[in-house]
Structures are given as C-alpha cells and as structure tokens.
Amino acid sequence: MSQSLPLPPGPTESKFKQAMKMGTGIYDYLSECHAKYGDAFTLRFPGMDPLVWVASPEMAKDFFNLKPEQIDQRQLMIPIDIGDNQTGFLNNKEHQDSRKIMIPPLVATRLRDRAAVMHELTTRNINAMKPGDNFDMPRLIGDITLDIACFTLLGLKEGPKLQRYRELMLAWIGASTNDTMFTLGNLWGAPRFRSMLHRAYLKKTAKKDFGKGKKGWLPWSRSVELKAQLADLMRQEIHDVRASGDTTRTDLIATLSRATYDDGELLPEERIISESMGMLVGGHETSAATGAWFMLWLLKRPDVLKKMREEVLACVAQEGHFDPLKIVELPYLNACLNESQRLTPSAVGTMRHLVGETKIGPLTLPAKSNVLAGAYLIHRRKDVWGEDAEEFKPERWLSGIKPGPFEFFPFGGGRRACIGSNQARQQLRILFAEFARRVEFTSKFDSNDVWPGQRQVSGQTEPEGGVPVTVKKVWPENTGYPSPAVAQSA
Ligand code: HEM
Numbered sequence: 001m002s003q004s005l006p007l008p009p010g011p012t013e014s015k016f017k018q019a020m021k022m023g024t025g026i027y028d029y030l031s032e033c034h035a036k037y038g039d040a041f042t043l044r045f046p047g048m049d050p051l052v053w054v055a056s057p058e059m060a061k062d063f064f065n066l067k068p069e070q071i072d073q074r075q076l077m078i079p080i081d082i083g084d085n086q087t088g089f090l091n092n093k094e095h096q097d098s099r100k101i102m103i104p105p106l107v108a109t110r111l112r113d114r115a116a117v118m119h120e121l122t123t124r125n126i127n128a129m130k131p132g133d134n135f136d137m138p139r140l141i142g143d144i145t146l147d148i149a150c151f152t153l154l155g156l157k158e159g160p161k162l163q164r165y166r167e168l169m170l171a172w173i174g175a176s177t178n179d180t181m182f183t184l185g186n187l188w189g190a191p192r193f194r195s196m197l198h199r200a201y202l203k204k205t206a207k208k209d210f211g212k213g214k215k216g217w218l219p220w221s222r223s224v225e226l227k228a229q230l231a232d233l234m235r236q237e238i239h240d241v242r243a244s245g246d247t248t249r250t251d252l253i254a255t256l257s258r259a260t261y262d263d264g265e266l267l268p269e270e271r272i273i274s275e276s277m278g279m280l281v282g283g284h285e286t287s288a289a290t291g292a293w294f295m296l297w298l299l300k301r302p303d304v305l306k307k308m309r310e311e312v313l314a315c316v317a318q319e320g321h322f323d324p325l326k327i328v329e330l331p332y333l334n335a336c337l338n339e340s341q342r343l344t345p346s347a348v349g350t351m352r353h354l355v356g357e358t359k360i361g362p363l364t365l366p367a368k369s370n371v372l373a374g375a376y377l378i379h380r381r382k383d384v385w386g387e388d389a390e391e392f393k394p395e396r397w398l399s400g401i402k403p404g405p406f407e408f409f410p411f412g413g414g415r416r417a418c419i420g421s422n423q424a425r426q427q428l429r430i431l432f433a434e435f436a437r438r439v440e441f442t443s444k445f446d447s448n449d450v451w452p453g454q455r456q457v458s459g460q461t462e463p464e465g466g467v468p469v470t471v472k473k474v475w476p477e478n479t480g481y482p483s484p485a486v487a488q489s490a
Contacts, residue, residue: 005357005366007050010042019045019186025453026348026461027376034377040363047187048077051370052363053349055377057384059361060406063373064414066352068092073416075353077370078459079185080176081197081227082281083274087419097261099419102275105152105255106423113250114152114423115324118430121147121157126438129471137295137467138457141431142288146170148427149283153276154237155251165233169280172226177285177458180219197224204228231273238269252279283420285458289346290410291428292467296452297340297392298436299445299469304394308336309436316437316480328429333436335397337428341410342385343392346460348376350412375409437479441469 011018011033021029022043030053033041039056054063074089082088087098104110125144146166147157156162175181185193201224204210210232211225234253241249241257249255256272298305311332316322327333349372356367365371382389384407385396411418418424435441444450445467453464 005364007042007365007369008040008052008363009037010044010050011036015044015046018043023456024464026456027344027454030348030374030376031380034374040361045186047189049368049370051351051372052365053372053374053377054360054363055374056361056381057378057404057406059363060373060378060409060413062360063350063352063371064406064409064412066354066358066414068095068415070355070358071352072355073353075191075370076351077186077190079182079188079190079193080281080458081194081201081223082277083198083270084194085268085271086274086278088278088282088416096415098275099415101256101259101267102419105250105252106419108422110250111422111426112325114148115328115426115430117151117157118148118427119322119324119434121151122431122434123477126434126474127477129439129474131471131473133471135469135471137469138288138292138462139466140469141291141295142284144431145287145291145427146280146284149280151251152283152423153252153279155249155254165230168226168230168233172223172230173280173284173458175223175226177281181223182456182459184219197227200224201227201231205231227277230277234273234276235269238272242266252276279420281458282418283424285460286346286420287424287428289457289460289462290341290424291431292462293344293346294337294340294428294432295435295441295469296445296463296467297336297344298432299441299443299467300447300449301392302447304336304392305436308333308432312433312437313480320481322434322437322480324430327433328426330429330433331398332394333429333433335394337425337432338397338408339392339394342379342408343390344461345375345379345410346462347410347412348461349374350409373409373413378407378409381407438475438477439471440473440475442472443467443469 022045033043033053034055039059040052040054043051043053045051054060069092071091073091073095074084076089087095087102090098122144125147146169150156150162150165150169154162154165156165188196197220200220204224205228210229216222216225237253238257241254246254247258253272253276256267256275259267261267298308311330312327315326315330319326351370351372354365354367354369354371358365360371378384380389384403405413411421454461455464
C-alpha cells in the first residue's frame, strides 16, 4: 500500500482488538466508529490491508460508479475456494461477459417458472413441522433455500441424486466457511489462501483422489476433498447435458453447459463448476442470515406479523389458492422485507479494491486500498430516512418513498450488483408469506426488546446465538381458502 496519501482516521486500539469487536458485534462497532470518526474511517485487522469504510450516499455514488479498470476484485477478502473464474472475482471485460452468461438463468421469466417450485419446497418443509419442534431459524431457512438452490442449479426436487448433492454441498459449505478457515484465510491473505486451496483441489482432481472421508491432518484437507467430490459430480452433470443434446433443461448448470462465448466456444468445465459453487455460497448463507433477521423482527413485532398474515390471507382468499406469483407482489410483505434489510442487512458493506489512487467524494485514497460502502450505516442515516430512521416501520415503504441506489443497497450496486437478488427476494417472500399464514413460532425474543449481538458466518452478519424458535402451531395447507372461517378452526 502506498504510504504517500493518508487514510481516514480510525480506532487506535490494537488490530486484534478491532478484529474481535468486528467479529462479535459488527453493527455496534461500525456505529461507534461512524459516530466518532464521521462518514469515512479506517479499520485495521491482523494480516489484512486497512479497510476504509464510507458512510454517505455521496461517497457511495462514487464508489458504485467506479470504472471497471479502477478496481481489482480478485483481491476480494473471501477465503473460500469457489474458483477464481467465478463472476465475483473477475475484472473488466471478463466480468461483463460473465454477467451476460450468468444473468439469463436468473431473469424474471425463469423466476416466474420457478415460483411454483419454491412454494412446493417450502410447503414440503412446513408440512413436516409439528408443535414442539425446535429450529434455529438461520439453519432452517438455509435448509429450505438449499432445496431451492438445488432446484435452480440442477433442476432436482427429490431422489437419491439430490440427496448426494445436498449432503456434499452442506458438508463442503460447512468445512469451507467455518471460523478456522476464515481465520486462516485472513492471516494468510484471502487471495493467496484461495489460490493455495484451488491448487490442492486441482491436484486431487487430476489424480482422481477424492479422499476416504477422513478429516486429514491439515485444517483445510476436508474442504479440499469435499470440493473435489462435489466438483466431480458437477463435471459428470456437464458431460451428461452436453452428450444428451437436451435443450429443454432450464436449470443453471444445464444452461451454462450449453452456453458459449461470443466466438462460439463452450465454457470450460472449471468455469461452470466455479459459477455453480458461487451460486451455492452466494445464495446459501446470505439468504439464511437475511431471513434470520427478518424472523427476529417479526417475533418482536407481532403487530407487523399480524398485518402481514392478514394481507397474505386476503390474497389466498381472493385467488382461491396460494398463488406464489400474486404473493410476491404483496406491498406490505415487500415493505417488511425491505425494512428488515434496511435496518439489519446481512451484507453490512460491499467492497472494492482500488488499483490506483482514486477519488471517492472528498477523499483521495491511495492505490491498493480496500474500500467498503457501508450499507448498514447509510441505511440508518437520519438525513436520508428521517428522525425515525432507527425504528422498524414497514409503513415508510408504502408512503411513496423511493430511496436511491446509493441510499439502500442490501445487494450492493453498480456494475457488480448481486445477480441473485431477484431470486433471493422471491424465495424469501414466498417462504415468509407461508410462515405467516401457516406456522406460529414462539421464542425467547417474543414481543420484547432483547437484541442479540452479531456474529459473522461465511462473511455474513447473523444474530449471535442464531434465532432459536419452537413451533407452537401449524395450520393446514388450505388455510385461508376456500373459506377462511373453516380453515382457521381446523
Ligand atoms: C439475501 C440473499 C443475498 C444477499 C443479501 C446478497 C448480497 C450480495 C452482495 C452485497 C453482493 C456484492 C455486490 C457488489 O459488490 O456491489 C453480491 C454479489 C453477488 N451475488 Fe448475491 N446476495 C444474495 C443472494 C444471492 C443468490 C441467491 C445468488 C445466486 C443465484 C447470488 C449471487 C451473487 C453473485 C454471482 C455476485 C457477484 C456479482 C458480480 O460481482 O458481478 N447472490 N450479493
């Protein structure tokens, strides 16, 4: 890092202490630093270049409008070997070309087709619940969204093949995103750590050495082995799609297996594997953490949950059934999800690594700086959201406010905005509409002001200790139709 330009001020306590505070209470620590140092401040952690946080819409605008050649996303601090060919790590033209290939399987028409299956998988999970069952909300949502991810990725809803994928995916995500791997990655430097893991994975794959299921003596052995096994299944899938010439499959892996570059060349297998792994990591913990905060708000605010339930019941009564495409349009449901993502975004900030000296608002930052646009901080600014900015008020979204892309960005923004945001929001709306209509949960958070701390899981912010809930009641599938009165008493 060039030392010629000063970085914004920041805490002077040790790097270790700063890292500890971020790890155990990121929302609180960011707020504390924002209040103390203003709209730009620098945090320092062991083994990492300094991180400059910016917290005003003006600076977020410059941040999201950075030109492709001004940033290097290979430096992203994600210590998971997704494969450096994945969209999130690519730069310049390679990145633009990749988005062109990745976005079609996630566009609105495909999502509309997938809504019924999202509902079917949600229903399957809810039907298996009974009073007295205990769940940790982020893990429950992670399980349901993993079912949806498997369908999006592979077109599978059931059967032994799905079970094998599911087991491997969960095991690989667990072995790759635990605290030990994140700590090692941070100490080693995330890009170097990823490369080391990737070389080990390629070596195993070349030798067709998929391990014996033992733990291995290196802390990352299991992660590498599981990735090799999962990738091998995916490779087989790619071969099958290409050999069959089947053009009817619309799942992501089949679409990518048939996709070509502009010159007509098929995508390399490793590229497809990276994108598939990226979808699993990108879509799993993010949805689990976002859903965990959303449930927490609903437990604390039974008045909001009641209103949401009434809106959903009115919709099913009108349609005569649960129509997922009508449900995802419900204004209050959407307002509630927006408000939860505003106050408690799972991605607290979005990062860019600067290639050269760069101006962001009034700042001139040195080359090789890591800059983060602080969604959590900007989402709570009183000059943007009003004096009640810190309050959970879904109604604010119904009064015609339209926050700009630099004021509300739970999915990042600009040329690199999340490509899965529509998929994620659609699945969360369907899931929470069904929770509201069909399941009554109780928890230690019911109707009180007890707020958990925050913990980091796979780079996402979740409530510390999860959100443990107990099922109190499960209403039948036809609740709300044909006659709400009959179903309510069932
Ligand atoms: C609630 C769930 C989700 C949240 C909160 C979330 C959040 C984010 C954020 C903050 C970014 C960074 C954007 C930026 O740098 O400006 C991102 C990027 C990305 N997300 Fe998501 N995401 C979610 C779900 C998903 C899903 C379901 C998928 C896959 C289908 C996905 C795939 C990606 C990819 C590929 C990128 C990299 C985009 C690029 O660099 O061009 N995400 N996401």
